Amino acid sequence: VKYDGGMKKDRRTLLKSLRLKATPARLAMLDVFALSSKPINAEHISERLKGLKVDHVTVYRTLASFEEKGIIKQVDLRKGSVYYELQEGEHHHHHLVCTDCGKVEDFDACEVGAALPGILKKSSFKAVDSHSLELFGLCRKCFAS
Amino acid sequence: VKYDGGMKKDRRTLLKSLRLKATPARLAMLDVFALSSKPINAEHISERLKGLKVDHVTVYRTLASFEEKGIIKQVDLRKGSVYYELQEGEHHHHHLVCTDCGKVEDFDACEVGAALPGILKKSSFKAVDSHSLELFGLCRKCFAS
DNA sequence: GTGAATGCAAAAACTTTGCATACGC
DNA sequence: GCGTATGCAAAGTTTTTGCATTCAC
Numbered sequence: 218v219k220y221d222g223g224m225k226k227d228r229r230t231l232l233k234s235l236r237l238k239a240t241p242a243r244l245a246m247l248d249v250f251a252l253s254s255k256p257i258n259a260e261h262i263s264e265r266l267k268g269l270k271v272d273h274v275t276v277y278r279t280l281a282s283f284e285e286k287g288i289i290k291q292v293d294l295r296k297g298s299v300y301y302e303l304q305e306g307e308h309h310h311h312h313l314v315c316t317d318c319g320k321v322e323d324f325d326a327c328e329v330g331a332a333l334p335g336i337l338k339k340s341s342f343k344a345v346d347s348h349s350l351e352l353f354g355l356c357r358k359c360f361a362s
Numbered sequence: 363v364k365y366d367g368g369m370k371k372d373r374r375t376l377l378k379s380l381r382l383k384a385t386p387a388r389l390a391m392l393d394v395f396a397l398s399s400k401p402i403n404a405e406h407i408s409e410r411l412k413g414l415k416v417d418h419v420t421v422y423r424t425l426a427s428f429e430e431k432g433i434i435k436q437v438d439l440r441k442g443s444v445y446y447e448l449q450e451g452e453h454h455h456h457h458l459v460c461t462d463c464g465k466v467e468d469f470d471a472c473e474v475g476a477a478l479p480g481i482l483k484k485s486s487f488k489a490v491d492s493h494s495l496e497l498f499g500l501c502r503k504c505f506a507s
Numbered sequence: 508g509t510g511a512a513t514g515c516a517a518a519a520a521c522t523t524t525g526c527a528t529a530c531g532c
Numbered sequence: 533g534c535g536t537a538t539g540c541a542a543a544g545t546t547t548t549t550g551c552a553t554t555c556a557c
Contacts, residue, residue, distance in 0.1 A: 238531050240537065259521080272539050277522060279537090293438035293494060297547080298521060313487045324481045328473055329495070336469045336497065342458045343506075345499035349438060350474070352481065354490035361488075383511065383556050404546080417514050422547060424512095442522085443546060 220247065220288055220303060235286045242271045246279050247288075255321050256292040256300035256312070290347050294321060304347075311350040317359035324352070365392060365433055365448060380431045387416045391424050392433075400466050401437040401445035401457070435492050439466060449492075456495040462504035469497070 220231050228247045229239045237243060249257070249265045257265075259276050266276070280301060283289045289301045294314050307330070310323040329348050337345065365376050373392045374384045382388060394402070394410045402410075404421050411421070425446060428434045434446045439459050452475070455468040474493050482490065 238536065240531070242538075270539095274523080274540080275538055291440060293440075295436055295438070313481070313485055313490070315487070316491070322485055322487065324485060326477055326481055328477065329497075332471055332473065333497075336458070336471055340458055340467055340469060341502050342460070342467065342497075343500055343502050345458070345497045346461070347499075348497045349494045352474075352478075352487075352490045352493045354492075355488055357486050357488050385512065385556070387513075415514095418546095419515080419548080420513055 220251070231288070235288070237282060237286065241269060242266070242275050243279055245269055245271070246276070246283070250289060250301070250303050253302070256294060256302040258296075258298040258300050260298070291349075293349055293351060294319075295351075295353065311352070313352045313354065313356075315356040315359055316353050317355055320356045320359075322356075365396070376433070380433070382427060382431065386414060387411070387420050388424055390414055390416070391421070391428070395434060395446070395448050398447070401439060401447040403441075403443040403445050405443070432491075436494075438494055438496060439464075440496075440498065456497070458497045458499065458501075460501040460504055461498050462500055465501045465504075467501075 220228075228244050231247070232239045232243060245266055246262060249262055253261075253265075259273060259280065262276050262280075263271070263273055280289070280299075284291065284301065287304055290304045292300045292302055292312065294300050294312065295316075296319065308325070309327060310325050311327055313322045313324055314320070327350060329350060333345055337343070365373070373389050376392070377384045377388060390411055391407060394407055398406075404418060404425065407421050407425075408416065408418055425434070425444075429436065429446065432449050435449045437445045437447055437457065439445050439457065440461075441464065453470070454472065455470050456472055458467045458469055459465070472495060474495060478490055482488070
């Protein structure tokens with residue numbers, strides 16, 4: 218079951234299918250991810266959960282279980298904390314990150330999937346579940362200044 | 363100037379060309395990187411610098427300056443701390459990481475360089491200095507068990 | 508000699524653990 | 533009711549900051 222934010226009513230179904238209890242914190246965190254257009258970290262989530270008073274420990278534990286179940290994935294933006302976004306399927310995207318101002322932008326072209334079989338064959342690995350692919354450089358504005 | 367470990371006598375030349383003073387800690391850290399076949403973190407470096415008694419703060423500050431000068435680059439292995447390895451040039455490699463036992467293996471095929479111009483053109487970015495590309499999955503041994 | 512680099516102490520930032528209570532199913 | 537999920541307190545880990553001293557050039 219993929220959760221893409223276009224199925225807000227099915228949050229309970231999704232959690233049930235993964236044998237996770239539908240608690241307010243989890244439902245709210247699914248919403249936060251669905252509504253976020255950029256990767257976010259634990260602090261961002263806590264901020265957006267203000268009304269609920271969800272403990273930060275719960276946020277961390279929920280992130281861990283969501284990641285384990287494949288709902289979200291880590292994104293390394295080199296910002297000192299772990300960022301996450303929803304797992305998309307086949308046609309996922311990656312990011313351009315400005316090392317000066319921190320701006321994050323998506324890009325689509327990802328040919329890793331196509332290259333995977335060849336890489337695996339030459340390696341001692343048997344399976345690849347996810348991958349990172351972020352580009353670090355300067356956005357137009359920071360490049361100019 | 364690229365430092366690839368095959369130029370141990372030229373460590374001083376390298377540092378001078380980057381306007382960094384050739385201190386014992388920096389020279390030793392260049393050696394540590396040249397001798398390491400895998401990405402390493404601050405703790406690993408401190409261990410391998412035992413005889414020198416280099417403060418951990420110095421290790422962090424040196425890592426920051428080496429990265430800024432392009433001698434090393436960050437590698438995100440999702441292990442809770444920042445790993446680094448020497449910046450190679452055109453023909454660099456990336457990594458397969460076992461999410462079970464932590465094993466790290468190199469792979470070569472990287473087509474990011476070729477795809478870069480097209481990605482940049484469609485973006486609001488002007489330059490890309492480095493990129494991540496690590497594959498997370500299971501090594502043969504962990505896959506079997 | 509001078510400015511950069513280091514060491515030490517302290518703190519900040521991020522994340523995890525243990526345990527008692529609360530809540531979904 | 534049962535077992536998972538949460539909150540709170542505490543601690544662990546990783547990284548950064550301030551300042552006085554030392555060292556490379």
